[in-house]
Amino acid sequence: MARIAQPSANSQSQSLVWRIRRFLNRYGWGYAFVLPSMFTFVIFTLIPVFWSFIISFQQYNLRTGGKWVGLSNYYLAFTTQSGVFVTALKNTLIYTIITVTANILIGLILASLIQPLGKYAKTFFRAAYYLPAVTSVVIISMTWRWIFNAQWGLLNYLFSLVGLPAVRWLSDPNIALYSIILSTVLTVPATGVVLFSAAMGSIPPDFHEAAELDGAGPIQRWWSITLPLIKPTTLYLVVLYTIASFEVFEKVYIMVPSGVGNSTQTIVTQIYQNGFQQFRYGVAAAQAFILFLIIASVAAIQFRFLQSDIEY
Amino acid sequence: MATQLQNLQLRKRLNFGTIAMWVVLIVTTIISLWPMYWLFMTAFTPTQDTVKVPPDLLPVNASIVNFQRLFAQATDYWRWAFNSLVVALSVTLFHVVFDTLAGYGFAKKQFPGRNILFWMILATLMVPDHVTLVPRYIVTRNLGLIDSLWAVVLPATAQVFGIFLMRQYIQTLPSELEDAARIDGCGEFGVFWRVIMPLSAPAIGALSIFIFVRNWNDFFWPLIVLQKSPNYTLPVGVASLQGEFSTDFGIIFAGAALAALPTIVFFLLFQRYFLEGVRMGALKG
Numbered sequence: 001m002a003r004i005a006q007p008s009a010n011s012q013s014q015s016l017v018w019r020i021r022r023f024l025n026r027y028g029w030g031y032a033f034v035l036p037s038m039f040t041f042v043i044f045t046l047i048p049v050f051w052s053f054i055i056s057f058q059q060y061n062l063r064t065g066g067k068w069v070g071l072s073n074y075y076l077a078f079t080t081q082s083g084v085f086v087t088a089l090k091n092t093l094i095y096t097i098i099t100v101t102a103n104i105l106i107g108l109i110l111a112s113l114i115q116p117l118g119k120y121a122k123t124f125f126r127a128a129y130y131l132p133a134v135t136s137v138v139i140i141s142m143t144w145r146w147i148f149n150a151q152w153g154l155l156n157y158l159f160s161l162v163g164l165p166a167v168r169w170l171s172d173p174n175i176a177l178y179s180i181i182l183s184t185v186l187t188v189p190a191t192g193v194v195l196f197s198a199a200m201g202s203i204p205p206d207f208h209e210a211a212e213l214d215g216a217g218p219i220q221r222w223w224s225i226t227l228p229l230i231k232p233t234t235l236y237l238v239v240l241y242t243i244a245s246f247e248v249f250e251k252v253y254i255m256v257p258s259g260v261g262n263s264t265q266t267i268v269t270q271i272y273q274n275g276f277q278q279f280r281y282g283v284a285a286a287q288a289f290i291l292f293l294i295i296a297s298v299a300a301i302q303f304r305f306l307q308s309d310i311e312y
Numbered sequence: 313m314a315t316q317l318q319n320l321q322l323r324k325r326l327n328f329g330t331i332a333m334w335v336v337l338i339v340t341t342i343i344s345l346w347p348m349y350w351l352f353m354t355a356f357t358p359t360q361d362t363v364k365v366p367p368d369l370l371p372v373n374a375s376i377v378n379f380q381r382l383f384a385q386a387t388d389y390w391r392w393a394f395n396s397l398v399v400a401l402s403v404t405l406f407h408v409v410f411d412t413l414a415g416y417g418f419a420k421k422q423f424p425g426r427n428i429l430f431w432m433i434l435a436t437l438m439v440p441d442h443v444t445l446v447p448r449y450i451v452t453r454n455l456g457l458i459d460s461l462w463a464v465v466l467p468a469t470a471q472v473f474g475i476f477l478m479r480q481y482i483q484t485l486p487s488e489l490e491d492a493a494r495i496d497g498c499g500e501f502g503v504f505w506r507v508i509m510p511l512s513a514p515a516i517g518a519l520s521i522f523i524f525v526r527n528w529n530d531f532f533w534p535l536i537v538l539q540k541s542p543n544y545t546l547p548v549g550v551a552s553l554q555g556e557f558s559t560d561f562g563i564i565f566a567g568a569a570l571a572a573l574p575t576i577v578f579f580l581l582f583q584r585y586f587l588e589g590v591r592m593g594a595l596k597g
Contacts, residue, residue, distance in 0.1 A: 027424065029500045033417030034429065037410035037475060044448055044470035045436050051447035060446075062453065110340060113333050127583050128341045132348055134579040134586065136529035138547045139568045142554060143347040146354065146561060152363045154350065160365075188344040194590045247442050250531055254551060268442050275446050276536050285446045292443040 056289045060281040073286035080274070080283060088265040091177055095184075095266065096245035102185040103241050104234065107192025112222060114193075115200050126194055133190035141254035144183040145170065148255070170256050173263035180251050180264065192237050199233040200226060235306040239299050246295050267291050348576075355379075355569035359562035378566035386556070386567060388541045392549035393571075399461055399545055400528040403468040407523045408516055410469075415478025416508050420487065430479075433472045445536070452537055463537035464545065468527055474519050477592060481515035482508060518589035521582055525575050546571040 056073050058066035078085050114125045132140060147154045148169035156166045169179040203226065211221045249268035256264045267287065275284030354362055356374040382389060417423075418430050448467055457463040485508070493507045509516075531547040538544050544552065550571045553564045579586055 027422070030417050030421030030423030030426065033413045033421060033504070034423075034426075037414040037469075037472075038429070040466055040470040041433070041436075041472055043451060044467040045444070045472065046432065048444035048447035048451060049436055049439055051450075052444045055447055055450075060450070062450070106340075110337070113337055123583075125337060125341065126587060127579075129344050130583075130586065130590075131576065131579060132344060134525055134575045135348065135572045136531065136547050136550075136575070138529070138531050138551050139351065139572045140347055142551070142564070142568050143351045143354075145554075146565070147347065147350060152365065152367065152561075154367060157365065157367055186343055187347075188340055191590055194587055198591050243440060247440055249442070254554070257554065271442060271445060272532075272536075275449070281446050281450070288443045288445060292439065295440060296438075 052285050052288060055282055056285040058282050060285075062279075066282075069282065073282040074290075076280075076283050077286040077290065080280075084262045084265055085267075085270050085287060087262045088267050088270045091264065092246055092248065092266045094177065095181055095248055096242060098181050099184045099245050100238060100241045103189035103192055104238060106185075107189040107196050107237065108234075110188065110193050111196030111200060112226070114197060122197070126197065129188040129193050130190040132187055137250040138254055140187070141183070141251045144251075145255045148179055148183075171260060173260045176256055176260040176264050180248075180255055183251065183255070189237075189241070191240070195233050195237060196230060199230040203229050231306065235302065238302050238306060242298055242302065243295050246291065246298075267294075348572075351565060351572065352569050354561055354565035357562060359560050362561040363559065378562035379570070382563050382566040382570075385563065386549075386553060388544065388549060389567060389570075391542050392544050392546045395461055395544065396528055396546040396571075399464050399468070399530075399534075400524050402465055403527045404520050404524045406465075406469045407471075407474045408520050411474030411478045411519065412482075412509060412512055412516060413504065414475045415480075415482050415512075416504055418475065418479040419482040419485075420490070433475055437472055437476060441533075445533075449536060458537055459539045459543055461543070464530075464534050467533065468530070474523065477519055478512065478515060481512060481592075485511050514588070515592070517582075517585045518592055521578070521585050522589050525578065528575060 055066060057068060057070060059069045059073075060066045110125075110129065114122050117125070150156060150166060150168045150171060153169070155169065159166065167175065170176050207225050207229075208221055211225055216224070247268055248266050249272065252264050252266055252269050253272075259265065259269075268291070271284045271287050271291070274280045274287065353368075353371055355378055356371050356376070357368060358373060358375055358377050361368060361373045418426065452458060452463050452467065457466065489507050489511070490503050493503045498506060529547060530545070531551070534545045534548050535551075538548055541549070541552065550567050553567045557563050
């Protein structure tokens with residue numbers, strides 16, 4: 001019996017080994033190339049994505065772990081510290097609306113202005129606009145804080161030259177948020193200029209030539225040829241800047257370290273305070289998830305409004 | 313004839329619109345570069361000269377005394393610089409090797425689960441870092457990494473943007489080159505090392521610049537996971553100067569200017585790759 005059964009079992013296990021070997025021969029290299037980079041990705045990105053959703057329904061303690069508390073974190077997110085999160089949402093929204101509009105407009109105008117220039121002039125301006133963007137936001141914000149300094153700052157000195165009174169740029173609760181916004185607006189949107197400029201450069205010149213022959217002036221051509229054709233870039237930049245603005249943190253943290261009442265609270269400063277100063281991880285996770293929902297829906301709406309079929 | 317033509321062109325160019333255009337460009341350039349100028353200007357101005365009215369607009373009192381005081385009083389400064397260098401270099405090296413490997417795998421290899429894996433990467437790319445802050449902190453804490461450079465390096469290696477970028481690039485490389493290398497007797501790894509790596513050089517250049525600058529400048533995450541001053545990276549350390557030296561602007565900006573210098577030099581040297589990187593969608597700013 002045993003002698004008869006053995007070969008068949010042997011061939012079965014052989015075929016399993018053979019199949020594994022065939023599988024590895026065929027696909028092994030694919031896995032070998034891809035899997036090394038998946039290791040930290042799973043631990044520090046993939047798991048946290050799902051876990052952040054779970055923690056938002058838990059009261060989390062570093063020693064004892066999570067305890068389910070239903071939706072109470074979402075309730076607490078809005079009510080804790082007498083509802084400062086609502087103020088934070090409002091501030092973030094104001095910051096986003098003003099800075100995104102300004103960034104898009106300034107980027108568009110500057111890219112259009114450098115478009116007719118020669119190669120070297122174009123490179124010079126792009127580089128000049130881009131230089132501050134390679135510098136840490138922390139350092140740029142520290143410099144702005146110094147420029148905004150009420151006593152010795154450059155801005156109040158310039159104000160005094162033209163006879164304007166000194167302003168408490170970063171310590172007046174009615175002004176501080178707008179000072180931070182001003183610092184963002186006055187920083188040329190480098191990515192915007194570079195991407196708009198690249199998009200404008202890729203428009204076939206015959207389009208402009210044809211319109212010129214039909215008697216269209218430069219502004220009319222800009223309006224009815226350039227603008228529609230760079231719409232995909234505009235959409236991309238609007239989404240990019242919106243997401244970045246909703247996440248504003250460093251500027252606030254550096255320029256008004258102790259806060260000005262609640263007048264400079266933003267969504268992420270709230271997440272930071274709840275999570276890493278008060279150690280209320282559940283509440284911070286709930287606020288983070290709300291941030292995610294806002295960003296996702298705003299991006300979806302922007303896609304709907306700005307998307308259009310472009311063929312050329 | 314030629315000069316006449318040039319004159320005509322010159323006159324045509326010097327109309328009102330052209331002048332307005334140059335004024336706007338030059339004024340915005342000045343505004344854009346002013347904070348950079350003011351940063352270095354303050355760094356070289358002794359503190360007693362920074363707190364006076366009217367302020368010096370030009371470096372008339374320039375001296376290196378702030379830097380001498382910085383090194384004497386902010387004793388951890390070189391530690392911060394060293395930490396930042398370790399973090400930025402190791403993260404960059406990791407991404408250059410493993411993102412290119414993975415990008416090649418996703419672009420050219422067939423294997424079960426490939427599409428699911430790639431969609432997962434794309435999906436997490438849409439989730440902002442701030443959203444996953446809390447669980448990432450708990451994971452890092454449970455692994456016992458808090459207050460060490462590992463806590464900064466390891467999560468930074470988990471960013472998947474580079475995989476996406478490299479996959480997009482390697483997909484455009486013709487497969488005939490790989491086949492030719494195989495016929496010539498190259499093994500699978502040899503194909504990657506001798507064919508894919510060299511051909512991907514432009515994308516690798518843009519990627520490594522992007523990763524290096526991003527991690528050199530990274531602030532929020534290191535702020536959360538680093539606690540003791542000797543473990544700080546430069547941005548966290550420089551930000552802490554504000555609290556430590558409050559109105560001693562000379563010393564604060566000496567520290568800030570020195571920390572800004574590497575990326576500025578880097579940018580001036582590799583400007584072309586930077587702007588290429590922006591176009592590939594790599595850089596924000």
